[in-house]
Each structure stands twice: as structure tokens, then as C-alpha cells.
Amino acid sequence: MTPLIKVRNLSKRYRSHGREVQALDDVSFTLGERETLALVGPSGSGKSTLSRAITRLITVDGGEICFAGEDWLALKGAELRRKRRYMQMVFQDPLEALNPRATVFSAIVDPIRIHGLAPRARWRQEVSQLLDRVQLPSHLMDRAVHEISGGQRQRVALARALACKPRLIVLDEAVSALDVSLRSHIIDLMIELQREEGLSYLFVSHDLAVVKAMAHRTAVMEAGRIVELGPTQDVIDRPQSNMAKALIAAVPRLIRSRNP
């Protein structure tokens, strides 16, 4: 698999109230084209920090990120703004990325307008197609973001990310808050989008059932480090690290393989 992203020796320290926290400690991994990598680990292990460092929402103290053959951390100014669309992030709370008072139309058309991805005359049609892609009716486009349900909002956030024609989508607990049937619906949709659009996903999840359904490989984090990384089925059926063993032991039997 061709690597889309190569992360090498990434480190990040936070300083707050006179204390230092090593949130990322020498983190390295690769993610292939059309691959899904899950990040799992206990609360505070560095998953969100890693996903925000990769999407350049926060700075790092050291290390390298090569994305689509480029030195991602060296990009700045107009070039960064232009290339940023290839790496999108979807959050647990879609309101982190969406203005609640904006209409669904403007939430989705924003990146199309900013990046000049379609002429104005085609905007409504593009938005309607994107809504269709995430299985939402096109009449929702005239509603305000705060007038639709949480699950619909999550799909609008996904449609907005897809509008950018990204190569990688980073999802931070993006499906965790949804009810069980909507969650499986979104997982199916994301797998289908990956097949059709050649997307890669890096996703943070506490939910090993979601990880099992979506991720080709899984990285287990503990105290800012990746302590285990392998095919998801191997990590679930034959965890090697104490942290992976503890995470697996904490989930219901049905997640684990029937024939371990």
C-alpha cells in the first residue's frame, strides 16, 4: 500500500499551571491510500492531540509529517490554506466545525466557494449531490444547522468535509455520539465512500465495535506513545501490550472473535 501519510517521531508537550504533560512522545506510523487506521487508548493517552497535530490545528515540538509526498509541517500561508482541503477533520461535536446559525447550504458550500471547486451556477446542484451522498434529503439545505438533529448535523459535517474532495478524513469520535442504528448507517456510508472516492481515514474511537467494523489497522496509545500497532483483527484477538489487553478485556465478548 502506498503511504499517504508518514508520521515520524512526533512529540508534543503541553504546559499548564506550571506542569508539563508529554501528550505525544516519539510517535511514528504510516497510513496508506484507501486505508483506515483507528487510534484507541484510554482517556488522556494522546489520541486527540495526535489527530489535531496531524490536521495542524495545534503545533508540535518535534517530528515530521509527510503528507501526499510533501513536508506537511513546512507548508504555510496561502499554500497551506490551498492544500488543507486534502485533509479534513470531523469532530464528535459537529458544531465545532459548523456555525449553528448558518444554513446547511452555506455550511457545505463554504469550502466549494473558498477553494473555487465549482462555479456559482452549480453550487446548489453540488450541495444537493453532497447531501444525497450522505443520504440526507436536499430540502434540508435551507434549514439552519441548529434546526436539524445531531445525527443529521454529523452527516452535514461529513458532506462539508467531502465537498473539499479530501484524500484523508480525520475523525475524532465522530460517530460515538450517534444512536446505534445511525452509527452503523454512517459506518456503512463511510466504507462505501472510501471504496468510491479512494479516501483514507484516521479515526479516534473509544468504541471497539466501530473500530472492528471500520479499521484495517489499529494503533493503541498509552501515555503519548503508540504501544501497539497491527491489523485490527490481530490487535483484538491477540493483543500484545498490557494496554491493548486491558482495553479488549473491558469490552463485551461479542466484539472479540468467536474463535480466538
Ligand SMILES: Nc1ncnc2c1ncn2[C@@H]1O[C@H](COP(=O)(O)OP(=O)(O)OP(=O)(O)O)[C@@H](O)[C@H]1O
Ligand atoms: N490544551 C491542553 N493543555 C494542557 N494539557 C492538555 C491540553 N490538551 C490535552 N492535554 C493533556 O494532554 C494529554 C493527552 O490529551 P488528549 O486529549 O490528546 O487525550 P485523548 O486520548 O484524546 O483523551 P480522551 O479520550 O479523553 O479524549 C492529557 O494528559 C491531557 O490532559
